[in-house]
Amino acid sequence: MRSAGVPPAVEAAGLVKRYGERIAVDNLDLTVPAHQVTAVLGPNGAGKTTTIEACEGYRRMDAGRLRVLGLDPVADGRRLRSRIGVMLQEGGVYPGARAGEMLRHVASLYAHPLDVAALGERLGLGSCGRTPYRRLSGGQRQRLALAMAVVGRPELVFLDEPTAGLDPQARQATWELVRELRNDGVTVVLSTHLMDEAEELADRVAILDGGRVIADGSPAELCRGGGADVLRFAGRPGLDLASLRAALPADAEVTEPTPGNYRITGDVGPRLLATVTAWCAQHGVLADRITTRRHTLEDVFLELTGRELRA
Numbered sequence: 001m002r003s004a005g006v007p008p009a010v011e012a013a014g015l016v017k018r019y020g021e022r023i024a025v026d027n028l029d030l031t032v033p034a035h036q037v038t039a040v041l042g043p044n045g046a047g048k049t050t051t052i053e054a055c056e057g058y059r060r061m062d063a064g065r066l067r068v069l070g071l072d073p074v075a076d077g078r079r080l081r082s083r084i085g086v087m088l089q090e091g092g093v094y095p096g097a098r099a100g101e102m103l104r105h106v107a108s109l110y111a112h113p114l115d116v117a118a119l120g121e122r123l124g125l126g127s128c129g130r131t132p133y134r135r136l137s138g139g140q141r142q143r144l145a146l147a148m149a150v151v152g153r154p155e156l157v158f159l160d161e162p163t164a165g166l167d168p169q170a171r172q173a174t175w176e177l178v179r180e181l182r183n184d185g186v187t188v189v190l191s192t193h194l195m196d197e198a199e200e201l202a203d204r205v206a207i208l209d210g211g212r213v214i215a216d217g218s219p220a221e222l223c224r225g226g227g228a229d230v231l232r233f234a235g236r237p238g239l240d241l242a243s244l245r246a247a248l249p250a251d252a253e254v255t256e257p258t259p260g261n262y263r264i265t266g267d268v269g270p271r272l273l274a275t276v277t278a279w280c281a282q283h284g285v286l287a288d289r290i291t292t293r294r295h296t297l298e299d300v301f302l303e304l305t306g307r308e309l310r311a
């Protein structure tokens, strides 16, 4: 594997951040492997932005140890900033500055920047190079922020909700860019509320809640650990469940929650489906309304963080 033996891009241990009485980050441990895409997920107020801003050197933690590319983001801030790219949300921008000027300015801060015109074209910013920032649409601002984060060819990029509010075309272009960054060996940390984005892009996912990492792994690992997939079918009531169970793999479970409705949990895939329909054929059962439901990252997220809205 590409990252074997390579030190992690981010190592955080026991991070704590308090705002008065409120604990925003509560003894958080996080490791971000190099050369991979790590998605940071969590409900509103989970501590994602606080943690990511600390990694960028914009926020000082009250306790804990944090190393980014082996450096202390606050003490070694200058050295670190030439090696990372940061996608800032609104703010910190002079509203009269033109989009092209801003991108060229950021590019000039790095030793080997990307071609500004090509990057702008790629992200659909070609026509708004002379447009002042305040006249850009929300989506254009978002794409400009992304361009500014990657133009310096950083080793590590932090993307804060990179596709929030983007139309489907811009979203696809952003995903494509993230995949290319990863293929070029760039480490990407992205925070997102979009579970399909995390499933699509991330090698690893860290789920935060209450200022801590409550789950961490590849999307497949998290989905496997989060609960079983489900296959349902309808048939005549009172089928011989023991016989059906005997035909299924050992980890599958079969129940009849209501008469004539059957529910099988386990590793639901083509093989299990074939086994069930074969058993039905052998027993003269016309299985009806067969549905399968794979466990998604969203299911896992909701199971771990609950369904109630956050303050």
Ligand SMILES: Nc1ncnc2c1ncn2[C@@H]1O[C@H](COP(=O)(O)OP(=O)(O)OP(=O)(O)O)[C@@H](O)[C@H]1O
Pocket (backbone or CB within 6 Å): 019, 022, 023, 024, 042, 043, 044, 045, 046, 047, 048, 049, 050, 051
């Ligand atoms: N400057 C601040 N002053 C006081 N409290 C803050 C400040 N910044 C963040 N907080 C609080 O810290 C907690 C964590 O906030 P943070 O912005 O890190 O969460 P988040 O996971 O990024 O949330 P969201 O998904 O809503 O962006 C929240 O309860 C928030 O209200």
